[in-house]
Amino acid sequence: MSEISVRAGGAAGDGIASVGENIARSFSRMGLHGFGLNAYQSVIRGGHVWFQGRASPQKVYSQGDACDVLYAMDRQTVDIHLPSVSGGGTVVFDPEKFAVQDSELPAGVRKLPVPTLQIARKFTPQSILQNAAGLGATAFVAGIPLEIVQQVLTESFGRKKGEIVDWNLGAAAEGYHFAEQNASVNDRAPKAAGPPKLLMTGNQALGLGAAAAGLKFLAQYPMTPATGIMTWLAAHSRDLGIVVKQAEDELAAVHMAIGASFGGVRAMTATSGGGFSLMVEALGMAGMCEVPLVVVDSQRSGPSTGLPTKTEQGDLNMMLGAGQGEFPRAILAPSNPGEAFRAMVKAFQLAEDWQTPILVASDLHLSENLMTVDRSEISLDVDVPSLFTVEPNGHEYRRYQYTESGVSPRAFPGQPGLMHIAGSDEHDERGHLISDTRSGVPLWVSERTKMMNKRMRKLTGLLGATEPPQLEGPAGAELTFVAWGSTVGAVRDAMGLLTQRGVTTNLLRVETVYPVHPAEVVEAVSGAKKTLLVEGNFSGQLAHLLRAETGVVLPNRFLKYDGEPFYPMEIVGKAMELVRG
């Protein structure tokens, strides 16, 4: 398979993320499938950040493992990443800044010293253009045509025109031509493969999916790695007619969303684990008041402040149990932007249909990294029916009327004749509380049971309305992976690598994490020769859930909680150990 990975590293503030994004976008512009990993720290300047752009004519699902081209802005990048450069690879750096000895290069790895600062100074005395020169040289080695990298660079300046753009294009061209004269294109570099692909982060896809589903109101408080949902929607607020409210805290954010939903619009909030913790009481209120609500939890390493810029799948237990008492909910866990878009559409439909909170589990790896998406994976042609469907019919309107499905007719403030109260206390069919003078009185004791049963019946509906877990890959495989969320990406890549090694595998992908679909889980696991759970947390939270709900036991677990994403080769290693002993 002809695929290439380009890595760029330096200190925060060096502009690595934009170099990386320009590389990733050049690849997607060439019609290649790709993944862009942006690894950063919780500092604004300094430290060490790096970006890996991977591209292939075939579908790729993760950042991959090694790299073929390393663009090092500082010596630390060489120290950290040189061992990851594959044979035949190239290290691009500026000898004016630091030296790279031939003796330290891994076998088959070449160096390409590029005078990026000298090139930069031809245009302006500041060093700012060095990255454009470095980008040009790196692009040449990675097989990206100059026109494409220049086009992407121009667009990255938006509407800005003038000498700063011209200088950047000039410096990129000089870097490109310098590499052309002093190096060769990497053997693994793929050729352009068709029309440009969409390239987006999970957060952008989540925002886009929500907008397609009819979102009119987002309230959110900034928190990495969920912030990108708010900033993408804020940038499109006026154009799309969506109110985006940065709230004073996550308590306000979730309550504003609940208020807006009660008022008659589709509303959501998004946060990471810390903010989600603050929203817990409100989730129960939405469950009790039967207000549709979509909440995204984009997980990061916990507990507490944890590793704010690193990924994890440690919030599943919290999402399952958030809130005192019991109320129906669903948890969807997409693994890539295409799935994230569709999960949001689904989440809004479920929230409306079942009038209860629906949680979408993302994580830093999905939310913030760039992935290519085929246009066919994203349809904006989503029906958004009116929410105003109930009219007065001469009978008394009961907001919480007992029904077989558990779903009661929903009216909105402003509608004459349908006045009602939403009560966070236990209430009767009209919403009036049975918590004070009526609590403990026999008639109302049984009403409480009836009302609980009514709400909890929605869980049966949610089971029928959600997708059961899918078994991907051949039946009767030697090994069955079990995974959820962004981890699925690295597993899918590992499956391809294992096929090349003669090991057949399949994957039980659990996208509907809750409610659990027991029949499908039991069938897949009991039919498996061997299983391997791959999950980004300490205790195997999905394995616990599946065991609790279905009795299946997943004894082999590859668990990771170091903040880093799963890499395909480490999964391959675990799988080979298990299969070949």
Next chain:
Amino acid sequence: MAESSAPVRASIEGTALPLVGKSDVKPTWCPGCGDFSVVAAIEMAVKRLKIPSSNVVIVSGIGCSSNLPHFLSSYGFHGIHGRSLPVAEGIRWSNHELTVIATGGDGDGFGIGVGHFVHTMRRNVDMTYVTMDNQIYGLTTGQASPTSMMGHKTKSTPNGVIENPLDPLALALASGATYVARGFSGDVKQMADLVANGIQHKGFAFIDALSPCVTYNKINTFDWFRQRVYKLEASGHDPSDLTKAWQRALEWGEKVPTGLFYKTDKPTYEDLEEVLAAGPLAKQPAGLKGREALLDEFL
């Protein structure tokens, strides 16, 4: 700003839509509770303004006074402790033709919910907030509240409160509220006027209602207030003067002023939120059909 952002209030006069009245749920407050006056004042105010009950949403948190929405015939949202204001804001922004009134107690609004109190005021959301301030936690049977006076002996402070009480009116002025008033449950007529004017005020209207707890607060009783209250309107106070408003807001002890402390006109959040210029959010189109060009930014 856009006319469409102005709330529909008295304009429905003449139609057959019913006005706000009592619901068929009887208040569960103790006999003699100050909150009876507040619910009566709110009912009088919205009736006077002829706002149909279907256009009124009363939002509350938790506490004795937060049961209020159940006792009127409008829409209501009886949420959780301290969170009435963000729920009310969400409702208001989803449909700014609605008249939104938040109600609650001093624990709900100035204790657990004080962050939202400050931020809602600085946004000048066009809504009305009536707090039933009894300087005690009633529903949990008598603990100190953020407005309990220094030295007040309660179940949670048997040796007396040792922290300074929060001054809701001064906090409102500092936070940018554009209508700041105080009522007293011993004067329903004045309270109804303050609430009606607050609803009519374009912006955030805050009315702190001194509403004695007859069961758990044996200090700040009806009699205690009757001996101290005086009306600002009778004392020549100019409610457009912020400095004077500050002085009056800090006055508490021998004399306790009631009435309108401060009023000013500023653009509301709804005026400034451009998306709402196209009309109530709940009535706007939604979704991305036909917006395929939106995907070009990802190429």
